[in-house]
Amino acid sequence: MSSSSLVVHTQRRQLELYEDNRLIYRFPIAVGKNETPTPHGFFYIAAKAMYPGGVFGSRWMGLSLPQYGIHGTNNPASIGQAVSKGCIRMYNQDAEFVYQHVEIGTPVKIQS
Template identity: 70%
Template sequence: MPYHSIFIHTSSRKLELYEGNRLIRHYPIAVGKGATPTPTGHYTIATKTVYPGGVFGSRWMGLSIQGYGIHGTNNPASIGQAVSKGCIRMHNHDAESLFQQIEIGTPVIIQR
C-alpha cells in the first residue's frame, strides 16, 4: 500500500497530498481565522466519518489533536479564506477524494 502524507500550508491555504516524496494532488482549503487559528504541528488522521452532518459537509477526517479536523463544508464560498474555528475546510468533492486516498494514521503536517 502506498505511503501517503498530508502537508497543510495555512498561509497559502493549500493542502498537498504526497505519495512517498511525490506530490500527487493539491487542494484549496479554508483555515482558521485570526482569533481561532489552525494549530501548526505534526498530527495524524485519527478518525474518518462519512456524512458527519451540519457544517462539516460530506466527510470528516479528525486529527490527533482533539477538536480539529479536515472536512467538507456547507459553505463552499469560504474556501480560500481564513474563516474557520481552526479546522481545515475543503470543497465536498475534494474532501471525498482525499478521504478515499488516506487511512487512519496518515501523517498530517500543518505549517504557516
C-alpha cells in the same frame, strides 16, 4: 500499498496530498480565523466519518489533536478564506478524494 501524507500550508491556504513522498494533488482550503487559528505541528488522522452533516460537509477526518480536523463544508464560498474555528475546510468533492487516499494514522503536517 502506497504511503500517504498530507501537508497543509495555512498562509497559501492549500492542502497537498503525497503518496510515497510524491505530490499527487494540491487543493484549496479554508483555515482558522485570527481568533481561532489552525494549529501548526505534526499530527495524524485519528478518525474518519462519512456524511457527518452540517458544517462538516460530506467527509470528516479528525486529527490527533482533539476537536480539529479536515472536512468538507456546507459553505463552499468560504474556501480560500480564514474563517474556521481552526479546522481545515475543503470543497466536498476534494474532501471525498482525500478521504479515499488516507487511512487512520496518515501523517499530517500543518505549517505556515
